[in-house]
Amino acid sequence: MIKLSSQQGIGLIEVMVALLLLAVAVLGFSALQMNALNATDESLVRSRAMSVSKKLSENMRLNTLAANDFTTELNKFNQGAENITEYCSKVKQAGTGFNENSCKSNACTSEQIAALNTWQAASLACEQDIMLNMITCPDMADINARQCIITSWGKTIPVLDDNEDNACGDSNGSYKVGSHCLIMEAY
Numbered sequence: 502m503i504k505l506s507s508q509q510g511i512g513l514i515e516v517m518v519a520l521l522l523l524a525v526a527v528l529g530f531s532a533l534q535m536n537a538l539n540a541t542d543e544s545l546v547r548s549r550a551m552s553v554s555k556k557l558s559e560n561m562r563l564n565t566l567a568a569n570d571f572t573t574e575l576n577k578f579n580q581g582a583e584n585i586t587e588y589c590s591k592v593k594q595a596g597t598g599f600n601e602n603s604c605k606s607n608a609c610t611s612e613q614i615a616a617l618n619t620w621q622a623a624s625l626a627c628e629q630d631i632m633l634n635m636i637t638c639p640d641m642a643d644i645n646a647r648q649c650i651i652t653s654w655g656k657t658i659p660v661l662d663d664n665e666d667n668a669c670g671d672s673n674g675s676y677k678v679g680s681h682c683l684i685m686e687a688y
Contacts, residue, residue, distance in 0.1 A: 543681070549629045550652035550683045553622055557633070557650055558687035560618040567615035572635045572648060574619035579634050583658065589627035595620055626652065634659035638686055639674040646688075649674065653682035 561571050577595065582588035604614060626633040631654050638649040639661065651659035653669050657680045662668040669682035676682070 570615035
């Protein structure tokens with residue numbers, strides 16, 4: 502029988518168990534912190550994407566005569582672009598044809614204004630590593646031709662496609678799991 506008074510200190514095993522518990526707790530807090538940072542980054546990009554979409558939508562409402570031209574102009578940037586680098590390269594290349602001050606001093610057609618507004622929105626999106634696209638919303642072709650403005654970031658492509666793994670959503674307009682995008686309806 503061992504007397505309690507014979508125990509002289511903490512054993513090495515107790516110290517190792519305490520350190521192991523401390524390490525597990527610190528790793529748990531680190532993982533929690535990383536998740537919080539990722540959520541903050543996602544929220545910031547989502548807010549920027551909403552701002553770009555809203556600006557484009559407001560320009561469309563101001564220029565109703567050229568509503569279809571906004572989609573046509575955005576399709577020029579998206580055609581064949583499989584990532585943000587290719588998309589922004591096309592936007593930058595298109596920018597060489599625009600003089601932003603020309604419509605301030607000269608009369609521009611509604612089509613020219615739509616092209617300029619679309620390029621400005623796409624340029625703003627590129628500055629924030631966001632791709633921008635616009636399509637007729639699913640199941641809305643006969644109802645006021647509502648447009649879906651799709652913004653995406655990361656590896657997500659701003660399309661609604663059942664067969665594309667990196668698409669924002671499926672052909673019904675539902676978001677795909679794991680996609681990083683925002684779909685905004687405009688009319």
